[in-house]
Amino acid sequence: MKNRKLANKLDQFLEIHQFKDYCPNGLQIEGRESVQKIITGVTASQALIDVAIEENADAILVHHGFFWKGESQEIVGMKYKRIKALIENGINLYAYHLPLDVHPELGNNAQLATLLDITDRRPLEPWDKRSVGRVGKFEQPISPEQLSNRIETVLARAPLHIDGGNAEISSVAWCTGSGQDFITIAAEQGIDAFISGEISERTVHIAREMGIHYYAAGHHATERYGVKALGEWLAGEFDFDIKFIDINNPV
Known part of the structure; x- marks a missing residue:
């Protein structure tokens, strides 16, 4: 082509x-x-x-x-x-x-949600259908430790978990990569947990003081899957020779 x-x-x-x-x-x-x-x-x-x-x-x-x-x-x-x-x-x-973060099927957020078994997905900002932040739920409530283990299993790296105090997690919001600042919007909506890639010093205090579990799962780790899915789509639609290369990055 x-x-x-x-x-x-x-x-x-x-x-x-x-x-x-x-x-x-x-x-x-x-x-x-x-x-x-x-x-x-x-x-x-x-x-x-x-x-x-x-x-x-x-x-x-x-x-x-x-x-x-x-x-x-x-x-x-x-x-x-x-x-x-x-x-x-x-x-x-x-x-x-x-555009690759928010694509409803192949995007980073959609791919991460599928990997973590998050259902009932919708924009975190209800006034913006293209909101980069997303919110959903788990079919059954899970403990904060179980969510940590699930993230580690899926992404092959242990997340940094900031305890928000709730014993169970039913609702969850997320934004891959550097989307940590959506945590405030999530907390204001009473969501139990927020997942992103990166974490800053201020995010620890927000999580503790607003009572929401925060998981920093890695910028690279949370954004591997959108471009991989896009490549697979290209191969299927147009018969390209596609090869995904994961250059290791601990951040």
């Missing part, structure tokens, strides 16, 4: 024009015109680019690409080396941030 045609299909499927994001979504670095072999991964790091070069891939598809708001605009140092490697090897770079 032509690289621009692939970009158009992904842009439309993920409805990128519905979002105001912190980075451009879609084709960020243009490479060779024809795309058949695609490497997928969470972040367009040098390690992922090196794998794509070794695999002679035509494209890389990621959740975290380049050109974030607030970063230096100069293409020097680490950024230069990454972009140089892509251009010299003719590798297209496609990146989808918020």
Whole structure:
């Protein structure tokens, strides 16, 4: 498939024009015109680019690409080396941030909810159907320790749990990656627990004082599954050669 045609299909499927994001979504670095072999991964790091070069891939598809708001605009140092490697090897770079977080089937939030058996999913912010934060429930109440164990089993890493005081958890809200600040909205709605990727010092006090369990499960760990699912969808729909590469990241 032509690289621009692939970009158009992904842009439309993920409805990128519905979002105001912190980075451009879609084709960020243009490479060779024809795309058949695609490497997928969470972040367009040098390690992922090196794998794509070794695999002679035509494209890389990621959740975290380049050109974030607030970063230096100069293409020097680490950024230069990454972009140089892509251009010299003719590798297209496609990146989808918020559109991949919120997609109702393949998005990071949807995939995490499926893995954790969360049902009755809806936007955490009821006035915004594209709310990045989500809320749902478990079919049967579980203890805080059971939820920790479930997260560890699914993500293959132990979450950091801040005890919110309730003995059982029925309702749960979540936002993958750096969505920790949705915890206040969740607590105000009386939700029992909140799951995200990262944690800051302030989040500990919010959880304790507002009485909501908080689980920091890892930015990378909670966002592996959206881009992996998107790649599998591409392979099924268009017969691309897709390979997901998980570059280990403890954060």
